Amino acid sequence: MGLYVLKRVGALAPLLVVISFLTFILNGLSPMDPAEVVLHAQGVPSITEELIAATRAELGMDRPLLARYWDWLLASIQLDFGDSYITGKPVWSLLGPALMNTLKLTIVSSLFIIALSIVLGVLCALREGRWLDLSVRGVSFLLTSMPAYWLAALMVWYFAVKLDLLPTSGMDSANSYVLPVAVIVIGYAGIYFRVVRSSMLSNLNEDYVLYGRACGIPERRLTMHVLRNSLQVAVSVFGLAIPIILGSTVVVENIFAWPGLGTLTVTSILGRDFPIIQAYVLVLAVAFVLFNTGSDVLNAAMNPRLRKEL
Amino acid sequence: MSLLEVEHLRIWDGGSGAVLVPDSSFRLSQGECLAIVGESGSGKSLTCKALMRLNRPGIRQTGRVALNGVDLTGLSDKEMRPYRGKRMCMIMQNGMRAFDPSRPVGAYLLEALSLHGDWSPSEMVAGLSAAMMSVGLSDPSAVMKRYPHELSGGMLQRTMIALAIVLEPDVIIADEPTTALDAVTQYEVVEQFVALRGRIGSAIVFVSHDLGVVRRIADEVLVMKDGVIVEQGGTDAIFGGASHPYTRYLVSSKEALRSRYLQLMGGTRIAEG
Numbered sequence: 197m198g199l200y201v202l203k204r205v206g207a208l209a210p211l212l213v214v215i216s217f218l219t220f221i222l223n224g225l226s227p228m229d230p231a232e233v234v235l236h237a238q239g240v241p242s243i244t245e246e247l248i249a250a251t252r253a254e255l256g257m258d259r260p261l262l263a264r265y266w267d268w269l270l271a272s273i274q275l276d277f278g279d280s281y282i283t284g285k286p287v288w289s290l291l292g293p294a295l296m297n298t299l300k301l302t303i304v305s306s307l308f309i310i311a312l313s314i315v316l317g318v319l320c321a322l323r324e325g326r327w328l329d330l331s332v333r334g335v336s337f338l339l340t341s342m343p344a345y346w347l348a349a350l351m352v353w354y355f356a357v358k359l360d361l362l363p364t365s366g367m368d369s370a371n372s373y374v375l376p377v378a379v380i381v382i383g384y385a386g387i388y389f390r391v392v393r394s395s396m397l398s399n400l401n402e403d404y405v406l407y408g409r410a411c412g413i414p415e416r417r418l419t420m421h422v423l424r425n426s427l428q429v430a431v432s433v434f435g436l437a438i439p440i441i442l443g444s445t446v447v448v449e450n451i452f453a454w455p456g457l458g459t460l461t462v463t464s465i466l467g468r469d470f471p472i473i474q475a476y477v478l479v480l481a482v483a484f485v486l487f488n489t490g491s492d493v494l495n496a497a498m499n500p501r502l503r504k505e506l
Numbered sequence: 507m508s509l510l511e512v513e514h515l516r517i518w519d520g521g522s523g524a525v526l527v528p529d530s531s532f533r534l535s536q537g538e539c540l541a542i543v544g545e546s547g548s549g550k551s552l553t554c555k556a557l558m559r560l561n562r563p564g565i566r567q568t569g570r571v572a573l574n575g576v577d578l579t580g581l582s583d584k585e586m587r588p589y590r591g592k593r594m595c596m597i598m599q600n601g602m603r604a605f606d607p608s609r610p611v612g613a614y615l616l617e618a619l620s621l622h623g624d625w626s627p628s629e630m631v632a633g634l635s636a637a638m639m640s641v642g643l644s645d646p647s648a649v650m651k652r653y654p655h656e657l658s659g660g661m662l663q664r665t666m667i668a669l670a671i672v673l674e675p676d677v678i679i680a681d682e683p684t685t686a687l688d689a690v691t692q693y694e695v696v697e698q699f700v701a702l703r704g705r706i707g708s709a710i711v712f713v714s715h716d717l718g719v720v721r722r723i724a725d726e727v728l729v730m731k732d733g734v735i736v737e738q739g740g741t742d743a744i745f746g747g748a749s750h751p752y753t754r755y756l757v758s759s760k761e762a763l764r765s766r767y768l769q770l771m772g773g774t775r776i777a778e779g
Contacts, residue, residue: 404604406555411595414587417617425608500608
């Protein structure tokens, strides 16, 4: 097991290099010249060729690509992503707090999604075809089909405006979490509980359950064994779900004015603020890779058949 | 009184209403080995599972299944549980799939044993080890530490037999226990079953479509076709002079294959000369 973890972590290094390089050259593909963006942002009235050349030199754009990548990589590892083109502040001073806010939202939502998916998935699998299973699947289908922005608007209208129970927006107290988390959980739990349910069902039909029953093992204990085997599939899915949620809170954050990554990125994309976009993409890509490796390791801990591979 | 009495067992699909086994009756005496033969889909497996009430929920059954005079069909699930494993033990077709893939085989065996007796852990390990040695697993502690995917189908099949030996049930139900094995392992496992009959007094219900194996092991044979028992009788009677055309067809096709096989292997000359 220790060797497996070591191998997986070792395989991360080349992957992260490739990802960071792709992130770095991605901005070079944009039709906008960064020097022009900076000059526009500074409000320079007439942009001349000399001025652009001077700004390019100032930004270090005249140096070879690999040299620039190397410097950027070294700085990025120390969370120094340069300065924002628009505000001139260090990128991390903007991205760091936003990332923390989004992480808070993501972690709270993910915990609810995972707990709800497991509970509903197991209950539905054990009552397959009965009214509980049918009604949970029906309701979740209905809720998952609703677009997040519409569901969010409905909930704000009802809980915040009509009943005046919860704040409409912002991030001031624990109450502020309720609506954004609810919208995210409703959107994802309906998808992920199906993974747990179908995995449980396929395991319940396995011979080992029949043999366990034939050996007189009580149903409750059998269910626990089945759950353990079923969660192996679910763990990989959940492992990827967390970064997906991290990257897809844009809509929810904008509706609830949550001072997170989603709000920051939308502003940055509209302002062509390359350093922030670059840092955002890098952070998210690294999150994907890390969570994927984490779930693989967790999976190997649960599934002895996986440990021998690789 | 017979050990196991099955009367008017009827099995049907609760969803579609299709009758799978219309009306089966048979009995099994102490220490006897009853083979159920028939082609795939003839209801052998359903009948076996019905004895322990192990068919999946959609499959319904009526009729009487009595073990030592106690009608099992009338018991609650809770009352039924001690019968499973301790009084009636099942040996599955595919050993590779019969054990929880995420746990070492030993953990599984000890869990099953701990439910059925007042053994201390060391007594259980000692009992299991002795039983595993007796079925040809020479290193029981190594087998118990392994996960199912690290063992062969034959080894897992023997492990199930070893568990049955420790539990000493009244009836062992073996549902095609040799089908998933290669020829050599098959032979060895059949030998274990033959030895098992000598060792413990359990009666055996042996489901198979391999008539060679059946002839070697069974006292009584029950022939099923499309859910119906078309013939039943002593092994010699069935193989010697079956009355039902389907049985004669089964036996003759077996003989035809056998003579063709001997011919190919040059065995006829040996037999003749």
